[in-house]
Amino acid sequence: MLIASFKTSGLVARFDPTTGATDHVRSVKPSETAHGHYGKLAATDIVFYREADGLRLRVGEEVVRLDGSIDVQHHVVGADCCLTVGQSIELRYLAPPEWSGLQDDLTPFVEAEDFDLGLFVANVAGDPERSARIYH
Secondary structure (H helix, E strand, O other): OEEEEOOOOOOEEEEOOOOOOEEEEOOOOOOOOOOEEEEEEOOEEEEEEEEOOEEEEEEOOEEEEEOOOOOEEEEEEOOEEEEEEOOOEEEEEEOOHHHHHHHHOOOOOOOHHHOOHHHHHHHHHOOHHHHHHOOO
16 A cells, blocks of 8 residues: 655655565655554554554554544643553654744644644544545
8 A cells, every 4th residue: 555754755665464564665656645644653664554444543553443442542741741542552743843833833723633643643543434435
């Protein structure tokens, strides 16, 4: 499946959900759409994607099905952010530097989740309508 970089616009990779392997590609056909995003949080590889039966979050080697039964939370603690997924995953990482100037950003509709993959995942997972729409 095709996944897009969360941080770098236009950067895409092919992703094998079975193995977790990614292979960057130089170009894609216009008809191909991304079925997820990838990035790093706390030096840990993250892939947020959709399979036929629903959303998944791969954190390192661990894969979690985000079907509404798993609690996904994002908290700000001082200069850090913390993403927790259920009882087993907790990632603490520095808040994105873009947050500091966000209130002065003139880009229409810019939000903090545009710069923070952890916040994006938590916001999508916490909104059933958004979860149902994303990555189709």
